[in-house]
Amino acid sequence: MTPLETLAGWASTLRDSDLSVEQHRLARLRLLDTLGLISAASEEPVCRSVLHFAKGYRCPGSATLIVNGALVSPALAALVHGTLAHARDFDDTFPDSLVHPGSIVIPAALGAAEQIDATFAEFSTAVVLGYEIAARVGRVAGRGFHARGLHATGIVGPIAAAASVGWLLRLTANAMADALGLAASMSSGLFAFLADGAWSKWMHAGWAAHGGIVAAELAKSEFRGPHHAFDHSAGLYGAFLGGNSGFDLASLCDGLGEQWLGAGAQPKSYPCAHVIQPFIDAALALRSERNIRAEQIAAIRCALASWALPIVCEPRDAKLKPCNDLEAIASLPFMLAAALCDGRVDLRTLRAENLRRGDLQEFAERVTCEHARGPESGFDGLLTIALRDGEESAVPVALASPDEAAIRRKFRTNAAVLYGEAATNALENAIMNDAPSARKIIRLACQAAMRAPSALSAGE
Secondary structure (H helix, E strand, O other), rough: OOOHHHHHHHHHHOHHHHOOOHHHHHHHHHHHHHHHHHOOOOOOOOHHHHHHHHHHHOOOOEEOOOOOOOOOOHHHHHHHHHHHOOOOOOOOEEOOOEEHHHHHHHHHHHHHHHOOOOOOHHHHHHHHHHHHHHHHHHHOOOOHHOOOOOOOOHHHHHHHHHHHHHHHOOOOHHHHHHHHHHHOOOOEEEHHHHHOOOOHHHHHHHHHHHHHHHHHHHHHOOOOOOOOOOOOOOHHHHHHHHHOOOOOOOHHHHOOOOOOHHOOOOOOOOOOOOOHOOOHHHHHHHHHHOOOOHHHEEEEEEEOOOOOOOOOOOOOHHHHHOOOHHHHHHHHHOOOOOOOHHHHOHHHHHHHHHHHHHHHHHOOEEEEEEEEEOOOOOOOEEEEEEEEOOOEEEEOOOOOOOOHHHHHHEEEEEEHHOHHHHHHHHHHHHHHOOOOOHHHHHHHHHHHHHOHHHHHOOOO
16 A cells, blocks of 8 residues: 555544544634634735635535625635635644644535534544644655745645545545545645735635645545555655655654644744744743833844744844735744734734834844754744843743633634624634534524624625
């Protein structure tokens, strides 16, 4: 059997009873987080754009767009929801591969699950499976896709989505292999958006969710996919990483069903590149504990992994004065300026008026970035703050452990953009404490959204 066939065979025979209670609990939190992220983007220009696009394809369908209630195909719903879920860069991440699974797996699973009115256990299992496939396919490449100018979320995403949807469609092992192989040919995503802040980055997540559904539906119709899509010299890794670039394909299937790598996805606390998050945590902690204010700070030094420097620190001029929200999201100097000047980093930080603020631009100039010394371990680093009185504080930075209470607070804050308070509470309670079917989840989300004035303008 090829590595792809081994993975597909395992995925096709997975049962919801194979998963622990904690795995199902994680699926609830990830659904909640993603619905909040869709709400958070509902008032952004990208939402109007993608809804206008979807309106041109509107036809009798079996999937519902949460933000305006329109009925579309599952694949189109996944495209819209996935794009919105990633549009504030507020979605979870696998630190080892930098893949964002939630904005792909949840929208794809929702689109397919609503069509068949899957039970909550079925939906939850599909989500856990999608996360596991994303973790394993991404782990083989590590950060290799990013190193070659490719957005790993767009490369890995269609395969994870196809597995999730294929499971819901009850694909056989052979058909699941077809689906994963077809999805591998839908992998794409260029870093060209770095040049001008284009929205293609956000589309990569939506396109991956869309592609995964199409691949699974084609496979269900007996459309053959390449079963050597992983191990061929012109397969996923050979083509995108360049021949035999040292990737360990054997690790793809190691410990299947015993080691659940998908549980390692880390949620975000701020709308920014994930590697920035621990620096914000450290800066806000120092600000609070030491009562440090922006005017007292003479300079800040950030030591971080070499792979992260080009993403959040370079080119320096663009990072000091971001021209748009996407550039701000990926600017370590700007985000630290906002954290220490405003005492917070949230959706308001990305507003156009904040990007033009002279005080944030001036403070960002005090932030310098350098390579961390010693072995690089993901998002770890060192933050050093020098005060004008000569005092200096250096603190190590690292990702904090996931916190369920924080994720739920984040959902309520993001949901407030689109939902009323009562509707938000009802949706959170149903997802976290009940076992709603897929259609009930969508119905609750839509009922909440329809109460919000912003949803009406977004659907025009």
